[in-house]
Amino acid sequence: MAEAGPVLDVRNLTMDFGGLRAIDSVSLDIMPGEIVALIGPNGAGKTTFFNCVTGLYTPTSGEILLSARGQRKRLNGLKPNHITALGMARTFQNIRLFPHMTVLENVMIGRHCRTRSSIFGAIFRPPATRQEEAESIEISYGLLKEVGLTALVDETANNLPYGAQRRLEIARAMATEPALLLLDEPAAGMNPSETRELQALILRLREKHDLSILLIEHDMKLVMSLSDRVCVLEYGTQIAQSTPEEVSRDPRVIKAYLGEEADA
Amino acid sequence: MGRMEYFLEIFFGGLTRGSIYALIALGYTMVYGIIQLINFAHGEIYMIGAFTALIVAGVLGSLGMPGYAILLLTLPIAVIYASAYGFTVEKIAYKPLRSAPRLSPLISAIGMSIFLQNYILLAQTADFLPFPNLLPYFDLPDFVGGILTSSEVTIVITAALVMAGLTSFIKFTRMGKAMRATAQNQRMAMLVGVNVDQVISLTFIIGSALAAIGGVLIASHIGQINFYIGFIAGIKAFTAAVLGGIGSVPGAMLGGLVLGWTESFATGYVSSDYEDVFAFALLVLILIFRPAGILGKADSQKV
Numbered sequence: 001m002a003e004a005g006p007v008l009d010v011r012n013l014t015m016d017f018g019g020l021r022a023i024d025s026v027s028l029d030i031m032p033g034e035i036v037a038l039i040g041p042n043g044a045g046k047t048t049f050f051n052c053v054t055g056l057y058t059p060t061s062g063e064i065l066l067s068a069r070g071q072r073k074r075l076n077g078l079k080p081n082h083i084t085a086l087g088m089a090r091t092f093q094n095i096r097l098f099p100h101m102t103v104l105e106n107v108m109i110g111r112h113c114r115t116r117s118s119i120f121g122a123i124f125r126p127p128a129t130r131q132e133e134a135e136s137i138e139i140s141y142g143l144l145k146e147v148g149l150t151a152l153v154d155e156t157a158n159n160l161p162y163g164a165q166r167r168l169e170i171a172r173a174m175a176t177e178p179a180l181l182l183l184d185e186p187a188a189g190m191n192p193s194e195t196r197e198l199q200a201l202i203l204r205l206r207e208k209h210d211l212s213i214l215l216i217e218h219d220m221k222l223v224m225s226l227s228d229r230v231c232v233l234e235y236g237t238q239i240a241q242s243t244p245e246e247v248s249r250d251p252r253v254i255k256a257y258l259g260e261e262a263d264a
Numbered sequence: 265m266g267r268m269e270y271f272l273e274i275f276f277g278g279l280t281r282g283s284i285y286a287l288i289a290l291g292y293t294m295v296y297g298i299i300q301l302i303n304f305a306h307g308e309i310y311m312i313g314a315f316t317a318l319i320v321a322g323v324l325g326s327l328g329m330p331g332y333a334i335l336l337l338t339l340p341i342a343v344i345y346a347s348a349y350g351f352t353v354e355k356i357a358y359k360p361l362r363s364a365p366r367l368s369p370l371i372s373a374i375g376m377s378i379f380l381q382n383y384i385l386l387a388q389t390a391d392f393l394p395f396p397n398l399l400p401y402f403d404l405p406d407f408v409g410g411i412l413t414s415s416e417v418t419i420v421i422t423a424a425l426v427m428a429g430l431t432s433f434i435k436f437t438r439m440g441k442a443m444r445a446t447a448q449n450q451r452m453a454m455l456v457g458v459n460v461d462q463v464i465s466l467t468f469i470i471g472s473a474l475a476a477i478g479g480v481l482i483a484s485h486i487g488q489i490n491f492y493i494g495f496i497a498g499i500k501a502f503t504a505a506v507l508g509g510i511g512s513v514p515g516a517m518l519g520g521l522v523l524g525w526t527e528s529f530a531t532g533y534v535s536s537d538y539e540d541v542f543a544f545a546l547l548v549l550i551l552i553f554r555p556a557g558i559l560g561k562a563d564s565q566k567v
Binding site for chain 2: 054056079080081084085089090092096097098099100101105108109110111112113114115132133136172173175176
């Protein structure tokens, strides 16, 4: 691994909504190739944390630094598409595909920030444009193969079964060539066998694409077996950050979860 | 003239008119699809396209250029000029209001429309100006000669080519895909790396270009223009877009044609006084039975 420093370096991130402090001085770093899980009871600020990091919200204070694609950048205040171009991609808790586009088109949209062709290219179609398009299709097919959707390339996205939509969302995120992938409850609504397949997929993607992964997940079995490190949030503050084994023995974490047992 | 010939003449008249409505309606529907804004200044962009063409054609004509060369130079210049206006209007009047309540950009659009009308009124004139016929004249075979004119043929063919080009642009190209993605979920498009600002600008540029083409074609066909033509054409094209299902590209094309034929047949078989009555009665009827328009999707509301 060429970069010794963390891929993502979040320092004292704070996010206020009016008088409500949704995230209170949370720090988190993710090393290259690492899988980190962000857990906590509902309303702990996990998705807000994702929204700050991906540029949907501008944090009230704190630093977000991304080292990817050979550069180190401060992300605060950048637009989501700019952050994606810098090497970060995400999926959503409630799936957000482009419902009226085909499976292949959904993945190809992910290629948008890695391709150049302009409106003139689109009209006159010089060889460079055609080559870029061919490459884009090839890469997209490759990703669909990795997530096991090659049989459905021409299907409209909203016709896919639920599990396939989840995998398509991951393929679309991967098409942007991220160094860091953020997964928001990737196993939500999956049965145990689908969850096992998902786990294998995540590990394969990390292996093949030199990927770091930050995930929010409520399925503790998945969290414990997948993550290298776990960060626990409660009411917007970080109450623990350690290996899965240590976190599962931490009395504060146990207390936070016992109060919410029905949810966990 | 036989009844059949009369019918066909009206049919082709409606097709010509409908093609122009469709070209302008596309600008309304594309902008609405991307940012849910009724761009009331769109009709003015069409009018500015026609005025630009009038000036350029006048200059080139006085240099003694042949007709087809005038058309080939005038059309691109009008397109570029109108696109620059469309692009600028978005940057000045809509972009700063993108996160404002939806009524604000709408009012801004009406303001822009009035501003541009009055700007042309002051910079040019309030009178109708004669517009040279730039469309090529060619002899048609005898059996269609009484039914349609060579300008009608040129207009319909040009409009069809432009719309076919637009359809394949949206369907197949990288920017076309980005436009569709932005229309379906703007936030998500951003998150997968689409530069939404660029997509919005491109939408305005394309819409304005289509309106300018429509402006040059119809001004040549009718033979006169003034600063007010954008308002009338804008209302009609907007009606066509709603008729077809606003936000839907094929809907705008279909809506334009349906509106063109309705007006043409109402004029031809009833009276030209009732042209607009029939057009808007049809709109009301269609909206009663299909509130989202002929090809509109009712479930387009995002949560």
